[in-house]
Amino acid sequence: MGSEAFAAERANFSITAKPNCSLTPNQRLWIFSAIVxxxxxxxxxxxxxxxxxxxxxxxxxxxxxxxxxxxxxRHSGDYESIVHRRRRSGDREACLQEDQPGGVSVGSGLG
Structure with a gap:
């Protein structure tokens, strides 16, 4: 049972990348004022x-x-996130069913 729980945890995961904002907006204003x-x-x-x-x-x-x-x-709150969700083998639902801008269609690739 322990290995099944571990496998279930590894099935879905996400990675989030955020910028390192070392200055608060108030500190950024003080630094800019000092430089000016x-x-x-x-x-x-x-x-x-x-x-x-x-x-x-x-x-x-x-x-x-x-x-x-x-x-x-303006971009201090931006982030990028990658989420991976494992699907069941019988699930044939497409990831994106509509055509993307530029004519690229993305599907599940399950046949």
Whole structure:
């Protein structure tokens, strides 16, 4: 009976892959604010010293960094999951009965 229970446990399993979000949204905002402050202080110093082209490039850099932080925030809850369910040998039900976009049809392959 023990081996049957073990076989039943191995019949259905799932694997879930999630990103490692090491920063909370509040921490991410603080880090971004610190980077923006430092970058603007340095750019302002160079601008006051006569290198005025540093300031627009610092602005573009911060826009790109802000876009990257936004994308990371939007996808922080994403995950991928693979679920395997063992079917009985007499079960001939198709996995997906409708055609997928692109004309690919997926079935059970049981004949």
């Amino acid at each position: 402050s430092f970058s603007l202080i340095v750019a302002m110093g160079f601008t006051l010293a006569g290198a005025w082209l540093v300031f627009p490039f610092a602005g573009m850099e911060l826009l790109a960094l802000g876009a990257a932080f936004y994308v990371v925030q």
